[in-house]
Amino acid sequence: MGKDHHPKDHVSSPSRTIGMRLFLIYVLLYLGFMGIVLFRPDVLSWRPLGGVNLAIAYGMGLIAAAFVLSLIYMVACRGISQDN
């Protein structure tokens, strides 16, 4: 802060590039879930995980994916200057 910088600086920084890639991965996962719920809800009754159906498994998976991607982001951004 306190510097003459433009918002674009944040878009082009290395951490933003990593962040946008991880963001796109999550968006695809989220859209996949939405697509199944909206257009193929019958598939959600399939029980692929220890007797647990796909609706729960995918939902839990989305929550876990958010955490895993955020950890990847934190590790990948280590060493990148905060002012980038």
Place this chain on the structure above:
Amino acid sequence: MLYDSSPMAIAIFASFVLGVIGLSFWLGRKGQSAKGYYAAHGEIHWFVNGIAFAGDYLSAASFLGICGMIAFYGYDGFLYSIGFLAGWIVALFVIAEPIKALGKFTFADALDARFNSRGIKFAVAISTLIVSIFYLIPQMVGAGHLIVPLLGLPHAVGVILVGVAVTLIVVTAGMVSTTWVQFIKGSLLVFFCGVLTIMIMNRGLLVNAGQQGDEDLRPQVHTQTPDGRVLVNGKPQTKENDLRPVGTLHALPARYGDARETGPLRPLEYLSTLEDSKIVTWSAKKHTDEKGVHTTYTPTIREGKDLLKPGGYFKGLSSGSLTDRLNFASLMLALFCGTASLPHILIRYYTVKDAAAARKSTVVGIAAIGGFYVLTLYLGLGAMTSGYLDPTSTNMAAPLLAKSFNETLFAVISAIAFTTVLGTVSGLIMAGSGAVAHDLIENCFGVTMNDHEKVRAGKIAAVFLGVVAMVLGILFKNFNVSFLVGWAFHIAASANLPALVMLLFWPRTTKHGIIAAVTVGMVSSLGWILLSADTFEKVYGLPRGDSPIPFSQPGLVTIPLGFLVLILVSLLTPRQEPHQVRA
């Protein structure tokens, strides 16, 4: 239902609330600067800030609303958990670092960093106030619901109690006390929900749990007479003639033979066993005649596998109704886009020292919030089969689940739920008071204030917002809190996200584009909600068919509209030279 208060419950509850208020007074002893009041001097440790994110975000909607929705409708409540958490991905990967670098005290600071425009400050301050007020309503409603069984007091007393407590917290030490209240609340909430989930697993599933005698599947009728009396099944409501608690397991899977309980179950085993079981759910139907308003609660024996997939609450997902599908898609879009647009979440980025701390605290927040949302599924399903549900209130499922174990746990969980409301409402009132004092009075209307006056203006605004919150909490008593929070997400996502994203990613964005996007997004989403079929039915008491709006959830239309308006107006207005960042 009528509830008895217990002295132990009152003692635990009072110690929680007094402890939190005492902490605020202790933190507020020292004199405060504006930076201390609005941003805790930017000195909060990233881990504390991360848990405080959880304390800020895991509101009454997450704890009371989602658990209740799962307990009454099954899987669909979990869709809120998925959507609420997904929004943090936008916050972490897109918003966190730029908002930290661009802003100072409020969300408006960040949006206006490039332009120094009064118009932007005004539009964003109004949007912050509207979003904060819409988010406040369900928190206050939830507080009122907690007080009824815990202390045996009317709903309105709970609303006033939380309003007064929160106003005290914010006025005493601003963002410093708000942060620590949210940290304590976030830690307690996740920890005790984890304990409750372990107890659910350990108890396993029981046929007809919590019920006295044989399973009673007779419908129940609650009547509110024109002269204010309450009847249950045609007779005056008393402790002996009250609605029966509901929510039972009708039959275990065939593999259990004649057994009536499973014994302890592992997490996945719990879900799969429930999926093969039969469960009794209760639906409510209201009708009015000259004798009063009658609500009939009717039981249905349902297959577990039908309750553990979408379609219980969002009916159209199973029936194929286009309107219901659009409603669902719109809600999930708003939840995804809304988190990163909520002013009370965004201001928490100003309480840490730099962008790296903002990033790390978001990751801690995602871990705590994600862990909690996994637990909501077990809490909701545990409540669904506990035999302790109040058929008149979806919001009481989680505390009543605790009551099915013992009174102490009920008192602790209720007190934590109340602290949950305190933490979130503190953050909302902080965001609102910053919008009024810093954005509107100081920056927009140009009133010059010294540091002391800035803090005093913020405190006066906080008191005003506390009163508004109390009034609205009483007026919206009968709404599910998750449903109400959904509205706040639509308005936040429609008004704030297009401007924020385009400012960061499209250099051609102009100040006129931002003002237009915030204004159009806010007015269109608010107008859509006020004219929707849900509002016609539940707020105005009019037929759903009278609504001119095709589906109730606006985000699917109003979020893209915000982007479109920003692009069009920016292209039609001159581009300004970037203004130096002031912060």
